[in-house]
Amino acid sequence: MIVSEAAADNLSEVNKETDIPAVEVSDLTVAYHDKPVLWDIDLTVPNGVLMAIVGPNGAGKTTLIKAILGLIRPVAGQVLIYGRPCGEQRRLIAYVPQRGSVDWDFPTTVLDLVMMGTYGSLGWFRRPGKAERERALRALEKVEMAAFAHRQISQLSGGQQQRVFLARALVQDAQVYFMDEPFQGVDATTERAIIELLRELRSHGRTVLVVHHDLQTVIEYFDWVMLLNVRRIASGPVSEVFTEANLRAAYGARLALIRNGGFTSRSTFQ
Amino acid sequence: MMTLADFFRPENYPLRVVVLGCGALGLVSGALGAFAVLRKQSLLGDAISHAALPGVALAFLLTQTKEPVFLLTGAALASWLGTLLVMVIVRYTRIKYDAALGVMLSVFFGVGLVVLTYIQNHSTKANQAGLRNFLFGQAGTLLLSDVIVIVELAALVLLVLALFWKEFKLLSFDPDYAATLGYPIQLLDVLLTTLLVIAIVTGLQAVGAVLMSALIIAPAAAARQWTDRLGVMVVLAGLFGATAGVAGGLLGDLLSVPPVALPTGPLVVLCVSAIVIFSLLLAPNRGLVWNGLREMARRRQLQLEAILDHLYQLSLQHESLDHGHPFAVVRSMAVGQGNVLRSLKELEARGWARRTGPSMWAITEAGLEEARRRRIVRQQE
Numbered sequence: 001m002i003v004s005e006a007a008a009d010n011l012s013e014v015n016k017e018t019d020i021p022a023v024e025v026s027d028l029t030v031a032y033h034d035k036p037v038l039w040d041i042d043l044t045v046p047n048g049v050l051m052a053i054v055g056p057n058g059a060g061k062t063t064l065i066k067a068i069l070g071l072i073r074p075v076a077g078q079v080l081i082y083g084r085p086c087g088e089q090r091r092l093i094a095y096v097p098q099r100g101s102v103d104w105d106f107p108t109t110v111l112d113l114v115m116m117g118t119y120g121s122l123g124w125f126r127r128p129g130k131a132e133r134e135r136a137l138r139a140l141e142k143v144e145m146a147a148f149a150h151r152q153i154s155q156l157s158g159g160q161q162q163r164v165f166l167a168r169a170l171v172q173d174a175q176v177y178f179m180d181e182p183f184q185g186v187d188a189t190t191e192r193a194i195i196e197l198l199r200e201l202r203s204h205g206r207t208v209l210v211v212h213h214d215l216q217t218v219i220e221y222f223d224w225v226m227l228l229n230v231r232r233i234a235s236g237p238v239s240e241v242f243t244e245a246n247l248r249a250a251y252g253a254r255l256a257l258i259r260n261g262g263f264t265s266r267s268t269f270q
Numbered sequence: 271m272m273t274l275a276d277f278f279r280p281e282n283y284p285l286r287v288v289v290l291g292c293g294a295l296g297l298v299s300g301a302l303g304a305f306a307v308l309r310k311q312s313l314l315g316d317a318i319s320h321a322a323l324p325g326v327a328l329a330f331l332l333t334q335t336k337e338p339v340f341l342l343t344g345a346a347l348a349s350w351l352g353t354l355l356v357m358v359i360v361r362y363t364r365i366k367y368d369a370a371l372g373v374m375l376s377v378f379f380g381v382g383l384v385v386l387t388y389i390q391n392h393s394t395k396a397n398q399a400g401l402r403n404f405l406f407g408q409a410g411t412l413l414l415s416d417v418i419v420i421v422e423l424a425a426l427v428l429l430v431l432a433l434f435w436k437e438f439k440l441l442s443f444d445p446d447y448a449a450t451l452g453y454p455i456q457l458l459d460v461l462l463t464t465l466l467v468i469a470i471v472t473g474l475q476a477v478g479a480v481l482m483s484a485l486i487i488a489p490a491a492a493a494r495q496w497t498d499r500l501g502v503m504v505v506l507a508g509l510f511g512a513t514a515g516v517a518g519g520l521l522g523d524l525l526s527v528p529p530v531a532l533p534t535g536p537l538v539v540l541c542v543s544a545i546v547i548f549s550l551l552l553a554p555n556r557g558l559v560w561n562g563l564r565e566m567a568r569r570r571q572l573q574l575e576a577i578l579d580h581l582y583q584l585s586l587q588h589e590s591l592d593h594g595h596p597f598a599v600v601r602s603m604a605v606g607q608g609n610v611l612r613s614l615k616e617l618e619a620r621g622w623a624r625r626t627g628p629s630m631w632a633i634t635e636a637g638l639e640e641a642r643r644r645r646i647v648r649q650q651e
Contacts, residue, residue, distance in 0.1 A: 066446070069449075069450050070449070070450075071446050071449055071450070087452075090450070090451060090452035091452075093450060094450075095446070095447060095450040097444065097446055097447060101444070101446065102443060102444045103308075103310075103443075106308060106442070106443050106500075107308070107494065107497060107498045107499055107500045107502075107503050108439075108443065108498075108499070108500055109498075109499075113443075116439075116440055116443070116444070116447070119436060119437075119440055119448075119451055119453075120451035120452055122436070124437070125433060125434075125436075126436075127435070127436060128436070152498045154498070168447075172451075
């Protein structure tokens with residue numbers, strides 16, 4: 001079980017408030033200097049879906065997640081998490097950044113890193129104690145990394161780093177998870193383990209947004225999808241939205257249809 | 271030569287004051303430096319210390335006193351202004367962080383030198399104020415009042431560091447994640463940088479603006495060699511900094527022959543460099559010497575295996591293990607695989623090879639066994 005009893009109650013309360021979407025983005029525009037990176041994005045993510053955000057390189061996928069989380073200040077637009085601004089809903093949010101965004105030579109252990117997931121609920125000045133240790137260890141078991149608890153993080157492989165990052169987010173016991181390229185550069189075993197975890201989260205009514213690169217696995221892994229290329233091309237259930245026409249609109253000439261009926265982007269072979 | 275008993279004689283009271291001051295400023299610089307290095311802000315320390323110089327000079331010009339409180343406040347304000355300017359430049363122009371640091375460092379330092387020269391030419395109090403000491407440091411000029419300020423600031427910095435330990439660790443490792451947990455990372459960043467500014471400013475008089483950054487960066491770099499834990503690293507860096515500070519201060523006192531006073535800064539740098547070199551070479555795990563030895567042992571092992579395998583191959587061509595092979599043949603098979611004779615002798619010592627005549631070699635029964643086993647292992651790998 002990922003989900004604690006308390007959190008399950010918490011969740012049902014959220015659900016009781018009728019059908020408030022997990023994430024609601026309106027008119028979001030982000031620019032670096034003069035160049036728009038995201039243009040007038042509207043997006044509604046219903047509670048309890050497993051959603052992929054796909055689009056070509058430079059489409060603004062990471063920027064979108066960061067803007068939703070309040071890490072980047074948008075030029076315009078509004079973001080609501082379960083009906084309220086992000087800043088008021090920190091305890092409902094968990095973020096899994098790109099693996100490469102931190103220095104893995106930082107002097108700390110796996111367990112210590114995962115315990116950082118408890119810092120939000122701890123608040124100022126309080127140090128993590130036995131209870132936080134326990135929570136971190138349980139999350140590590142969840143990602144099959146318990147044996148590595150006392151390892152240096154510098155000794156981990158790419159897949160192991162990703163699992164540890166995931167464990168840190170699981171510790172938060174959040175309602176909505178934002179994951180930036182969790183499958184980037186991981187081995188096949190890890191990829192399967194991660195997707196199993198994401199499905200388990202969904203089965204407990206959690207919402208998961210994943211920046212995703214591999215168009216071929218979208219249909220298999222996800223039930224909701226957003227196609228993005230600076231503007232929102234489309235978003236909705238995979239069965240309705242993940243069409244050739246939409247993909248063509250998002251990827252343009254870079255899209256190649258392959259025989260088995262799946263889609264791939266040529267850029268992934270470069 | 272001074273003994274410990276001499277050190278505690280009443281007439282050495284000023285020296286004890288100096289040692290206390292240098293120790294305290296080294297401790298706090300080292301501890302804060304650990305965070306600066308981990309956050310890849312080593313050069314920020316350099317920029318902060320150089321930027322402090324005009325602050326000291328202007329503070330003296332305005333107040334006409336050398337009260338440490340005024341001079342250090344001036345230094346801190348100038349450092350802060352410099353750091354702020356770097357942030358503004360990075361944010362609003364296309365100039366990158368390293369270039370902004372470089373520009374800011376030289377501009378402030380240049381202004382500092384100009385004002386300093388002006389003071390020396392126009393103020394009779396200049397030599398008394400000893401403002402030049404802020405360039406290269408003069409631990410011997412530390413008075414009890416200076417040291418009291420240093421110790422108080424050091425205690426304050428370490429207290430705040432302990433209080434915000436968890437938050438600073440998170441900020442240093444993954445600031446974006448910290449923000450999603452609800453921590454105000456800009457504020458924490460400002461706080462941690464302020465502590466760094468205080469640490470640097472406390473060291474200005476004793477170590478000097480030019481070389482103060484060594485006491486920030488070097489102890490942390492050395493400490494990183496010895497540990498993989500943040501807590502241990504910060505404590506070690508503090509201890510290394512204190513050691514270098516005290517050693518530099520003492521050396522300055524011992525080596526100075528009045529009226530020529532040796533500046534403390536370069537001596538501190540020499541001491542801390544010794545610690546860094548020792549750590550780089552000899553720290554367990556990360557030490558270059560051990561890495562080199564491990565590498566050599568590995569290469570030796572591979573050479574041995576290769577020679578054993580050659581003997582094995584040769585033995586396959588003959589019925590009897592007693593059939594010896596000329597040394598020259600083995601050597602020609604093992605081009606580029608080290609000293610062949612040495613490897614053969616080593617194999618002989620292990621009982622895996624033997625001599626069948628002068629310069630004739632053959633594999634033994636045990637060697638055959640070993641060669642087969644290693645072939646299987648290699649296949650599995």
